[in-house]
Amino acid sequence: xxxxxxxxxxxxxxxxxxxxxxxxxxxxxxxxxxxxxxxxxxxxxxxxxxxxxxxxxxxxxxxxxxxxxxxxxxxxxxxxxxxxxxxxxxxxxxxxxxxxxxxxxxxxxxxxxxxxxxxxxxxxxxxxxxxxxxxxxxxxxxxxxxxxxxxxxxxxxxxxxxxxxxxxxxxxxxxxxxxxxxxxxxxxxxxxxxxxxxxxxxxxxxxxxxxxxxxxxxxxxx
Amino acid sequence: xxxxxxxxxxxxxxxxxxxxxxxxxxxxxxxxxxxxxxxxxxxxxxxxxxxxxxxxxxxxxxxxxxxxxxxxxxxxxxxxxxxxxxxxxxxxxxxxxxxxxxxxxxxxxxxxxxxxxxxxxxxxxxxxxxxxxxxxxxxxxxxxxxxxxxxxxxxxxxxxxxxxxxxxxxxxxxxxxxxxxxxxxxxxxxxxxxxxxxxxxxxxxxxxxxxxxxxxxxxxxxxxxxxxxxxxxxxxxxxxxxxxxxxxxxxxxxxxxxxxxxxxxxx
Ligand SMILES: Nc1ncnc2c1ncn2[C@@H]1O[C@H](COP(=O)(O)OP(=O)(O)OP(=O)(O)O)[C@@H](O)[C@H]1O
Ligand SMILES: [Mg+2]
Numbered sequence: 142x143x144x145x146x147x148x149x150x151x152x153x154x155x156x157x158x159x160x161x162x163x164x165x166x167x168x169x170x171x172x173x174x175x176x177x178x179x180x181x182x183x184x185x186x187x188x189x190x191x192x193x194x195x196x197x198x199x200x201x202x203x204x205x206x207x208x209x210x211x212x213x214x215x216x217x218x219x220x221x222x223x224x225x226x227x228x229x230x231x232x233x234x235x236x237x238x239x240x241x242x243x244x245x246x247x248x249x250x251x252x253x254x255x256x257x258x259x260x261x262x263x264x265x266x267x268x269x270x271x272x273x274x275x276x277x278x279x280x281x282x283x284x285x286x287x288x289x290x291x292x293x294x295x296x297x298x299x300x301x302x303x304x305x306x307x308x309x310x311x312x313x314x315x316x317x318x319x320x321x322x323x324x325x326x327x328x329x330x331x332x333x334x335x336x337x338x339x340x341x342x343x344x345x346x347x348x349x350x351x352x353x354x355x356x357x358x359x360x361x362x363x
Numbered sequence: 364x365x366x367x368x369x370x371x372x373x374x375x376x377x378x379x380x381x382x383x384x385x386x387x388x389x390x391x392x393x394x395x396x397x398x399x400x401x402x403x404x405x406x407x408x409x410x411x412x413x414x415x416x417x418x419x420x421x422x423x424x425x426x427x428x429x430x431x432x433x434x435x436x437x438x439x440x441x442x443x444x445x446x447x448x449x450x451x452x453x454x455x456x457x458x459x460x461x462x463x464x465x466x467x468x469x470x471x472x473x474x475x476x477x478x479x480x481x482x483x484x485x486x487x488x489x490x491x492x493x494x495x496x497x498x499x500x501x502x503x504x505x506x507x508x509x510x511x512x513x514x515x516x517x518x519x520x521x522x523x524x525x526x527x528x529x530x531x532x533x534x535x536x537x538x539x540x541x542x543x544x545x546x547x548x549x550x551x552x553x554x555x556x557x558x559x560x561x562x563x564x565x566x567x568x569x570x571x572x573x574x575x576x577x578x579x580x581x582x583x584x585x586x587x588x589x590x591x592x593x594x595x596x597x598x599x600x601x602x603x604x605x606x607x608x609x610x611x612x613x614x615x616x617x618x619x620x621x622x623x624x625x626x627x628x629x630x
Contacts (some may be wrong), residue, residue, distance in 0.1 A: 265473035265591040267429050270463045271538065279486060281405035 150326040161318030169301040175240025180247025214238045218310040235307040254289035305316030390437035400598035412576045413589035420580040426545045431462040437440045466541030470548045472528040474520040481516040506534040526557030594618045
């Protein structure tokens, strides 16, 4: 089979894909905002002594971790409006679905990072009279956030890729624009290849940075 | 003002005067494992106590208790004649004002890896004592200078050798002007050639009269630095006396057996 690759139509419509990229980045940015803040709050709840905080947080985390993101997006988009009788901008729903999903994964990352603070550090704090908020602010958090950083960044770019799922609910992100373009131009191979290349070009550098950071941590730890 | 933890303090003060530290009838367990079965020990201001004993005998636990890091099962600890740690209403009560007068250096340095050396030293005085930063930094620099570490003030712990880290850890403890300094096998994690520099710093502190409680496996160093050696085993103090007695001429059979075994291993 011979197929004559023709990228011309894709280049001509690059502005559409560009608009799609902006939507994807906006989704990713907002989802990360929720993921980083709500994720931290949920992590603190996971560590709470009282079950009133711990149980709902655990339930939320497991719910998001144990169902496909695709279902989560669809559910937020189709079911929430009916169940709660409210109609919200699809973009808001998409951000909520992705943001809460990310929050669940980040919460686990934060929790593991806080857990990873060595017991000796707490001993050192006690021996120096450092307690309460001072200890959290100056010892536990700097330690934990450093440990969490690679996980948070990895989760953050994963959500950038997962965001392609919102094309299914007609949000004009990169994936959606790509789909439209491929139908319009009858050039699916070229279009989807370019779309994939764009996803890659944005994710790969961040992934590399994560690797660098992890390598540095390993050195410092040793 | 926080409410007083020990309203009866006045009554007991006179009973235990003059002792810097007094541990009375200490009981401690980890689950079913009984570590101390009524251990008693007292220490004067001029004392440098070296604790020796079998591995797993509770030497670290003893220091951790004196530092206020562990719950106890029974007994009480007095610092400077004041009730410091005791059991009350089924709980371990620790007087945090007195705890602040004790300092500790750990086997694995436990420096704060995200702070540079200067910050490692100034964090506690600035945050918990309200010492002005400039004053704390001047004091820190003076200490670092004394320990030959002034050039490392802006380095991070990961950039230092084990011996340097341990000297920083000692300086960090000294920043709070402790009345009693605890050392738990502070040279055990070090390469042999780095041991001397840390021991030299400790000898210098000893010469200046710093009261210390030291756990070490280095019998040679123990003999040099100790004013008293305490052999603890089986949850109690078995023998307690000057190094010439406990290390060279033990009076109790059990001590003799231990000391002979340790020295035999050295040779
Ligand atoms: N947090 C803990 N939980 C349970 N058991 C513990 C704990 N800490 C110590 N132990 C046990 O208590 C006993 C005394 O421990 P400790 O570390 O005080 O001994 P040590 O005399 O310092 O020994 P070493 O010479 O090996 O350092 C050991 O059997 C140890 O396994
Ligand atoms: Mg020990």
